[in-house]
Every structure is written in C-alpha cells, then in structure tokens.
Amino acid sequence: MKQRLLQLKAKKEEKLDDYLRTIGRRNIKAYQPHEIQRQFHQSDARIRFFLGANASGKTMAGACETIFHATKKHPFKPWVNDLPGPTHGIVYVVDHIQQKEAEGPQDKLMSWLPESEISKVTYFRNDAIDTVYLKNFGTIAFKSSKAPQKSLMGMRLRFIWIDEECIPSARHWNEMVTRIPAEGRLYIWMTATPNLEEVSWMQDTLYAKANKPESDIRIFQSGLDDNPHISDQAKSDIKGDLQGDDSVEYNARVYGDWQLRKGLVYNFSKSVHVIPPVDERTVETAKGVWQIIDPHEAKPIAVLWGMVDAQDRAVVFDELSMADIIANVADTMKRRSAGFQHLLVRTIMDYAGNKRVRTGEGRSIREEFRRYGIHTTNSVKDVVGGISVIKRLLYHNSDEGIAPRLYVCANCTKTIREFFRYSWGKDGKPKKIDDEYMDCIRYWTSDPTFGKYLRLDNVKREVQSFNGDEKSLQNIARNARLRRQAESVGVGVGRRSGRNKRRISGDAVIGLR
Numbered sequence: 001m002k003q004r005l006l007q008l009k010a011k012k013e014e015k016l017d018d019y020l021r022t023i024g025r026r027n028i029k030a031y032q033p034h035e036i037q038r039q040f041h042q043s044d045a046r047i048r049f050f051l052g053a054n055a056s057g058k059t060m061a062g063a064c065e066t067i068f069h070a071t072k073k074h075p076f077k078p079w080v081n082d083l084p085g086p087t088h089g090i091v092y093v094v095d096h097i098q099q100k101e102a103e104g105p106q107d108k109l110m111s112w113l114p115e116s117e118i119s120k121v122t123y124f125r126n127d128a129i130d131t132v133y134l135k136n137f138g139t140i141a142f143k144s145s146k147a148p149q150k151s152l153m154g155m156r157l158r159f160i161w162i163d164e165e166c167i168p169s170a171r172h173w174n175e176m177v178t179r180i181p182a183e184g185r186l187y188i189w190m191t192a193t194p195n196l197e198e199v200s201w202m203q204d205t206l207y208a209k210a211n212k213p214e215s216d217i218r219i220f221q222s223g224l225d226d227n228p229h230i231s232d233q234a235k236s237d238i239k240g241d242l243q244g245d246d247s248v249e250y251n252a253r254v255y256g257d258w259q260l261r262k263g264l265v266y267n268f269s270k271s272v273h274v275i276p277p278v279d280e281r282t283v284e285t286a287k288g289v290w291q292i293i294d295p296h297e298a299k300p301i302a303v304l305w306g307m308v309d310a311q312d313r314a315v316v317f318d319e320l321s322m323a324d325i326i327a328n329v330a331d332t333m334k335r336r337s338a339g340f341q342h343l344l345v346r347t348i349m350d351y352a353g354n355k356r357v358r359t360g361e362g363r364s365i366r367e368e369f370r371r372y373g374i375h376t377t378n379s380v381k382d383v384v385g386g387i388s389v390i391k392r393l394l395y396h397n398s399d400e401g402i403a404p405r406l407y408v409c410a411n412c413t414k415t416i417r418e419f420f421r422y423s424w425g426k427d428g429k430p431k432k433i434d435d436e437y438m439d440c441i442r443y444w445t446s447d448p449t450f451g452k453y454l455r456l457d458n459v460k461r462e463v464q465s466f467n468g469d470e471k472s473l474q475n476i477a478r479n480a481r482l483r484r485q486a487e488s489v490g491v492g493v494g495r496r497s498g499r500n501k502r503r504i505s506g507d508a509v510i511g512l513r
Helices: 002-023 035-042 058-071 106-111 170-177 201-205 232-242 245-255 324-336 336-341 363-369 383-394 413-421 437-448 448-453 459-469 468-487
Strands: 047-052 088-093 120-123 129-134 139-144 161-164 187-193 216-224 290-294 300-306 314-322 344-349 406-409
Touching: 035 047, 035 058, 047 058, 058 106, 058 129, 058 161, 058 187, 058 232, 106 129, 106 139, 139 437, 139 448, 216 363, 245 336, 290 336, 290 437, 290 448, 300 324, 300 437, 314 413, 314 437, 324 336, 324 363, 336 344, 344 363, 344 437, 344 448, 383 406, 383 437, 383 448, 406 413, 413 437, 437 448
Parallel strands: 047 187, 047 216, 088 139, 088 161, 161 187, 290 344, 314 406
Antiparallel strands: 120 129, 129 139, 290 300, 300 314
8 A cells, every 4th residue: 555655656746747847947036027027026915916918927927926925935025934824825717728728827837936845736637737735835726717606715815816817707806805814914916918808897896996005906017018038029020910900909918908898988099099208399399288187186186288299180298197285286287398388378177176175265276276377277068079079089090091180198108098997887978987187188179279279181081980971070060160150259169159159069179170
C-alpha cells in the first residue's frame, strides 16, 4: 500500500514537472511591471479592476498579484506579508477549458509561481488544475463561473481573482463580496478586456462608484500602447487586424475602454474622434474659444474649453476638475486661458449656477464667479435638442467621405471616459452618472454663439445620412429660415423673437444657413 502511494505521488510530481516544462518557467523576481501594472499592484483598494486591451499585460498582472498574496511576498505592499495565518484564495475562470488555454490564467499563474513554493497540485478530471497547495499552507483554487453558486459557500477567503469573460451575475457577485475572510478583509481583483453587453448592472453598481475619494473601488485602464514589452511592429499588427471591427470592439481591444454596446447615447470612437493635444499656438489660430462650467457644491467643479479651429472643426482641447473654493477655481481658469483671452467668445454656465451657495453673503455660484472676474451666461436647457446636435457633429461615414465635426484632444481624459459611460436610463433620459463633461459639451454646442462660428457644408447630404427622411430636412430648412429672421432683428437663437413669440428650435443651432 505504501509503495502504491509513493508511485502515485511520483506520478503526480512527474505530471507537474512535464507541465511546468511545457509552459516555461519565469522568475517572479525578474517581473518588471509597466506603469499601469505598478499602480494596480500598489493600490490598497478592496476591489480593483484591471481593464486592458489585448496584450496590455492584464492577465500577467492578475497572476502576479495572486502569487504575491498567496506566497505572502508582496514587493509593493509589505502589509500583505504581515497578515496572520495562511492565505487562501480562488481564481475565478469562465470554465476549466478556458482555464487551460495557452497564455490563460493557469499558464500565467504556474509559469510565474516559484516551484520552491509549491507543496502539491490536485487536478480535475480534464487535467485542469483544481488546487495549488503551497508550502506556507496557503492555497490557490480554480473555480468555474459555470459552477453552482453554492460552490463558494463556506469558503473563508482572503482574495479572489476574476479573469476575463467570467464576469459574474449580480447574484454571484454578491455571494463573492459577502464571503467572510480568514483574517481582515477580502480583496477582489478583476482582469478583463471590457465587454459588458450583458452585465450592465456593473455599470451602475460598481463603475459609477469607482475612483471616488470615499469609494474602495479602483479601476485601472491599460491600452496596447501602455505595454513597453511589446514591439511597435507587433502593436501595429494587432491594430491592423482589428481595423475591420466596430468602434466599440476596437476601443475595448486597443484602448481597454469599459463600455456598453447597448444604451450608449453617442457613437464615439477613440480612433475617429480623439486627436493629439494641441499647443497654445494652435489655439491662437482658432476662430473662437469657449469656457463651459458645470458647477457643483458637493462635487468638483467641471470646466471645459472648446474652440472652432481654423479647419472649421469643433474641438474640446482642455478640461478641469477642481474641488476647491470658487476663488481658486476662477484663478486657475484665468491662468489656463491667459494665452487666448482675446479669442474668448463666451463663458457658459449651467442654470444650477443660479442656486445660492452656503456663504455668509448668500451669493449664487454665478455671482461668486463674477466676483472673481469670470462673467458667465446661462446655458440653453434643451437636453433632447442638444444631444441631437452632438450626434450630428459626431457623425462620420468614411465610405461617403463625411468626417466628424466634433473632436476631443487626447489630454481630455475625463471627457473621453464619459463618452463611453453616458447611457440611457429606463426613463428614456440619460443617466445622471459622471455626466459633467457631457453636459458641458451640450451647453457649448447648443449656445447661439456656437452656430455663428461653425459652418456645416453639404447640409442636406449630412442630415440625410444621419436622419434618413425628407421631413427632417424640411424641418431644418424651416429652422434655418427662422434663424435668419431672428438674426436680422438682432435676436439670438434660442430666444423668443417677433410678434408670434416663436421659439427657435435646437436644429438651427449648428449654423445652418
């Protein structure tokens, strides 16, 4: 009997040795994380998401973080090494077939896990690893997302690594986060190429709360270009292979953007609508510049700068998010716009700026800004019309040679991120979640002065491509006539003019003539 047990043990060790030789061994001490990976490892947040493009290093980061916790040899967080008792955790995979895929979670984990740390390994029937037992009495178990929810019950875990497309249902997620850790807290990290078509609950319950000061949820996004360990040629090949995919797929796989395929308000693409940052000299050649303020008492004040450039494009070229007293916000705005004050057409503020702030003098936010030299005008309150204008400005069709008229500079990261989060709610209105810069763009493009500076050529062709019906064209022609009538008597678009008090529609805002 003893001889038989020794033979079984030797067979298992031989099986493990063969597997380790197949996948190749890596030295965990030689692991050199790139900047986004390093930020991910250093974070103390209880819940972390590493959302990465293809080949951005997300699975490697998840595997190494798992090893650091399980072996209690974390080079970035020494407190992990001082936690009492052995560490038990699980790797949550789609299924045990995906688990064994080349360069998948199992291969990555076992190639970086030092063999000197392994006590024994058990397997499922299909040769996928069940549990890795460590010499420090810790364990790393693999769990399938297709397993019954009760498979997690009774487990006292310290960490959970969720890999790729096994994003759990809301019920599975609640089962995970309520697990009782062996000691201290339960830490969860997820590594994935984002594609949340069927799990929109995460957009509301997790993504909306992430990266806020009071939140214990952090999101790290890594694009293909963030990984310095991949050659430029390899990056170019990957991008070329994806060129035929839709913009949502391309943005997820090249830039690592978390976005919903369904329910987004705008069809925004980084590869189409994002341009390199512009310098002050370029701004000085603009036809006009606008400042747009979305004021808040409880949240940072959002400020956006947009221009109509020499190429007749609407360009968002700078942004500011500042949680400070209005005096300091105003001072920062003045410094940011010092080089193009002579081009400043208007500073627009949301109607919320008329609300009285809690100061001794009882002034409104608008009056506070005026006190410090920032004079503002009210925004146009037309959400539906404003969204329609932005959609038309974003519209593009390469086959017909139609380029978009609205662009965002790459340095405006918050604005770009909001484009991929701005979605419709169940009430038919946009969700009021992280929408500050979306509101700013709407205030800007809906303002009467914007239409006076931006001219759209081939209007009929562009509107036909977007709306597809003759009635829309007739309405636009009618609104263009109303605009000319209003301007002839010196009345701006959006104001009541003439004896009949007819209100100019938002369709006329973009300068149709």
